[in-house]
Amino acid sequence: MSKVMESAASADGGERTALVCVPFAGAGPSFFHPWRALSAGRWRVVPVELPGRERRILETPYRNAVEAARNCVDALVADLDEGERVVLFGHSLGAVLAYEFAHLLGARGVHVERLVVSGSPGPRTQRERRATGLPEEEFLARVEEFAGFRHEALDHPEMRELILPVLRADCEMHENYVPSTDEPLSVPVCSLRGGSDGLVGAEQAQEWRKATTGGFSYRELPGDHMYLVDSGREVLELIEAERKGADA
Template sequence: MDDVAAALGGQAGTVVFGHSLGAVLAYELVHLLSARGVHVERLVVSGSPGPWTQREQRATGLDGDEFLARVEEFAGFRHEALDHPEMRELILPVLQADCEMHENYVPSTDEPVSVPILSIRGGSDGLVSAGQAQEWQKATTGEFSYAELPGDHMYLVDQARAVLDLIGAESFGRAPRGGTPVTC
């Protein structure tokens, strides 16, 4: 986080985006940037409950096929790379660490950010409810907006253009151009 914060310096128009675990990482980054006096235009969180919400559905501690079945169940997505033994061997430990980090995440502070937050979720996300995605409103003293796009937890795989258009419209009042997008 320190390296990302240093690289951004004081660039204008910075929008920080994170999906799932990336959403809480992005939230922590915004706290760090704010403490360093870096202006962030907007925090965009996706597919994640509010930062103080512990996940009800857990996959931590499950092994192999049971873990992947649980992730597929609540994410509504399974990448074909997991069907290839060599790729599975590479991806599985990373995916397990990702789930464990998100399921055990505790915010570094109880203080909300002053940056406007846009929370997005897939309309049929079985992992994050609309209410949980809207809990991000408590994480800011600034503006809050909420949007749903078609799809499940991994909606952004098929909705990338719609996500970018939404971020551009919310953050800059236009389609995105210029500025510095940061993805967590």
């Protein structure tokens, strides 16, 4: 079987959809690599690789989300098979980037089946408490407060030197985000949230209803803002259930 045919076929021989995964602040595409096994052939998991991390560590990270999406969409389209359907998933910063990708891909004729946003208020709501511009230790404390945990790599000087510029750029990109358009999407949107998320409330997560003229659903999973770290399987099962519900 050719690469294209293999990537377009599921374990049961049917057509498979690409699940495009956009990382949260400070994360890289490898976060989503375990999801390939968890998907059990239902999805072709396609992580977005942004500058400043992993294989692109030497590249300057973006500080503007609209610019990032516009400059990365060509590479994303190149990763898709011709005619392949797409579900977009993004958590926190990844949610607003996925929203921008949804507009850009739709304009290019790519069939975006659904946008799944996680741990994010609606695209026009800006965070009241910010990390951008704070001195290093205050910045890290604020990020730890937002995320609900501190990554152990930040306690190692050499790793911190590599990670900190990307984390600062990502926070600035997210906290200064203004959508590129006032036009709502026409694709269905599903908003996910950890039920104990102290950063994004249920009402804020449901603001995504205003971002589409298509269907909207809201779901909660156990956990805090970073619930998805230990809930990849549950997230994928929920997305699959959303698709089946739409097809019913």
